Amino acid sequence: MPSTLDEIRTALEQRLTAARDAQDVRNAQIEYLGKKGAVTALLKQISGLAEDQRRQFGEQVNALKQWALQAFEQRLSNLTSTARRYDIDFSLPGQLMPAGKKHILTQVEEEVESVFLSMGFDIEEGPEIEQEYYNFEALNIPADHPARDMQDTFYLAPGMLLRTHTSPIQVRTMKREHPPIRMIATGTCYRRDAVDASHTPMFTQVEGLVIDKGITFADLKGVLQEFVRGVFGSSTKVKLLPSFFPFVEPGAETAISCPICGGRGCPTCKGSGWIEMGGSGMVHQNVLREVGYDTSIYQGFAFGWGIERIAMIKYGIRDIRMFYDNDLDFLGQF
Amino acid sequence: MRVKLSALHAAIDFDYTPEKLVTKLGDIGIEIESTERTDVMFKDVFVARITCTALHPTHHKLQLIDLDLGPRGTTSVCTAATNVREGDIIPVAIPGGKTADGTAIATRMFGTVESFGMLCSWKELGLDGDLLSSEEKEGILHLGSGAIVGSPFEEAWPVADTAFEVSVTPDRGDALSVLGLARWIEVLKARDTDQPFDMGDIKLPLPSSLPRARNDGDLSVTIEDQSLCSSYIGVLVQDVASGPSSHAFRTQLYQLCVRPVSRIVDMTNLCLKQYGQPTHAFDYDRLQEHRIIVRTSLPGETIVTLDGMLRSPESGTLIIADAAGPVAVAGVMGGLASSVTAATTRIVFEIAHFDPRAVARASRHLGIKSDAAYLYERGTDPGLTVRAVPSVLSALVREQCLGSYVSRVASAGIPVPAKLPLSLDVDQVNGYLGSNLDATNMRTLFGYEGIVSKVTGTTLSVTPPSFRGDLTSWPEYVEEIVRMEGYDEFPSHTPNLVLRRGSESPLKALCKRLRQMLVGIGLVESRTVSFVRESSVTAMGLPPAPLVLNPLTVDWDALRPTMAVGLAGAAVRNLSRGREGFASFEIGKTFSVHGQSFDEETRLGLLLAGKWQDANWTTPTTPASIFVLKGIIESVLRDLHVPFGVVSSDSPLLENGASILVSSETTPLGTLGILRHDVGALLGLERDTFYAEFSVDALLESIQPISFKEFSRFPSLRRDIAVLVDSSMTAGQLQTIVAEHGGPLLKAIVVFDNFQGGSLPEGKKSVGFSMEFASPDRTLFGEEVDALVDSVEAALATRLGGILRRTRV
């Protein structure tokens, strides 16, 4: 227990600052001004002092007592006060801040890229004006193959076209590098489709490729599973269905459990609980041979999904044209 | 391909519900895009024969019709229809019944005559108009010979049914027919019951011999190149009777979703749809020397095809010729001169197996897309060509064309090309799939599909059936294993990969960074279509853009040489809808053409129009301006550590005197300015628009490495001055002088005022600078800074004749 006047004053100040509620302040008041309080003890000392000291000391102790009483009252009133210092109308809006926004396709693209970057995939790029060879022949789609009908192509000159998929980037990467290869590529592709709610002549794809020794069909499923968990949430499941793409064998269509209804069935998944997202499969031997890989050593898988499709499913967008209309009412929502 | 459930049931027994069938076929890779169920919506409609017709006594537009309803007796109706005659077999709705649209039928008086029902057209019966001929859709529906009089219409016509729209991938040519789908349904059944595939379960007639013929009449068939046509059978039919198909045949076409044309065409269409085998009918008497030669075309040979077009197939195209020249483009389209007409009495049916690539090449080169070519390209079954279809067709001829007979069958080529077995290693398959199947498992799986396999140790020797032309290499068999085991049954596994960091290109990283910066500043990112209208970019005075040879529309016939067109389009769209401002950027490729070669460059376009910053109670509106745009660019370049300078530019997109070229040392980075008014008008923009376009590649090259510089930890001092100078003097020139005379302690100069007009003399302007002085190692004295400001003022006065307006601390 502090004993000198100064010590008592300092201790009391600290005690009051630390007090959290009115009860605490009252307790402190008893500690200092109660029958056994520190200030009361000083008051009791006054009468025992010599005449010459008594007066000066008495004045000091009484001043301390007065100060203490005021301090208790002040603190008590602070803690219990309902007085308003400000009266602000918080229904008023805050100052306008810059309201920039990345395009929704960019947002989805970056999300997909970050999922794959985190799995150690490189992001590759390639030209949008592509040679017919890289877009078709090297991908096991010879000139007269009916699979070319699947991809109606814009031509710029004989042998030069606008890439119909991001797959030529696979070929370019494989020709440039040696296995192991682990890459994705995102980019704009073009198909000569008449414009409607599900077609635009320009769209965005994400392409993936893994080539190494012993890469299997089961690995494809595992990687796609990680991908959809990363993009659509950890409870999303992957299902493969047979399909045909000339550059893979076996080829598969990838479906995900409908993120909107959780697989119970809704209009988006047409009641099936599954939504088809894109193609995948084991890279065709003809493609590997074309880039000069030894097919008895290396094998792997590839997949290609539409970024628009991912965004449409993720956010329930019904009309693909909206992505290219750039309506601020649309872009501002994401 | 569209087909009805009843046609599948006619081809194979199965008890899957339509929904189950759709799922099961989807699981093995045959996608049913949609199903459409049709129910019997009418009531009490019967097949009747007209026994007598007479004119109504008073209503001259009406006829009185007496009807025989077989076991149901007779009745009579009044009708306004004109296509009814005695002997016709037609549907009639009787009182108490209703039509498909719900109209109730009751006895009705027409003048003094009572009508006990209504003759029906296809609409009253709710039939699918797409599957009816134009004659069938005119007036009252006529049923062909063989419809049973008195039977309920729903028994005479397959009304209640489910139509499937089958979407088939290019490798699944074997599923493009009823027979093909029936085979896949058999596969499903085999898998469900763990039994091997059995062709015997298919109910369609599949005779294995060539049809019998009377052997009169000459017909010769020659194949010049067997690699392009493995077999060709010509079936000569004499005394062909023309006219429509019988009722039974007609309703079968309805189930197959084939619109009837004529007996002959209907038969060829049935072979196509039912068996997946295209056939063609030639007029025998118009084939020179009654010869059929399968050969490649010679240079200069032409043919007028059935559609009346003169075609010049490239030399080497697979054609059918007679002694005189081409009569058909093989597998694509027949010639007009040898086609069947109303006068035809003798027909040669062509049943052949052509090389898919040869047909595809001809179809693409000539730009002809026919049903036959579609099938041939995807591969037809050579076994079926030779074995079943000629006999099926001959039987149909006997059945449908009374009096006709098969007089000769001429064939060439090999019966069925033998398929060589392929060796499959069990470990290799498992190593490819990440599975753990043994040889017996695999043999069982193959067995469901009719693939014959022999097991020797860990090797399987596999031979495909003739209809599986897609199975040529081991990964294709691997796919069959997955298909039969179930794609979804396969294990999922995360690959064991070497741990390493994924990387992206510096350009890609810069694009991401730029987007982040610009969004932070308050711009919205657009993504616009890369196509532009060539005439527009030419009108803007831009260099030629790469042209699209086959554009979707004239508005999109070239690739963008600038980002301006797309951004302007986005601006117009938003401003026209009442938005008061648009501030957007886009990063993407722009394209250029140099002689024969094309080039693409990643560029950043920025466009500001209308309001830059909206107002609210805290802040007034800021209009977009050239200096808002310049500020954005300056801020981005500073943040990127790209040193830059500006000179005036002559960009064709920007107004003269209101545009600058921004460069970093000698590298031009981009331009910014006010969009030329005529360009804006061309793009639909009415107000002042501020536009900048930068090369992202150039920005990337110009980024300087960052190194730390010591900075002052002592308080800085600020001094402001304003100077009155000639209007022609630029702020940059003044700033240079200030910087020169402010000495090394001058840390920053800010232009705080730039004013003209008002009380100022004509031709003069006032420019105000705020200067910040600091020293890295001490606190500055006011006096020394004032001395520096004095020397700046003196320099401005002597060098420029500037008059100091005021000085303040």
Ligand SMILES: [Zn+2]
């Ligand atoms: Zn759903």
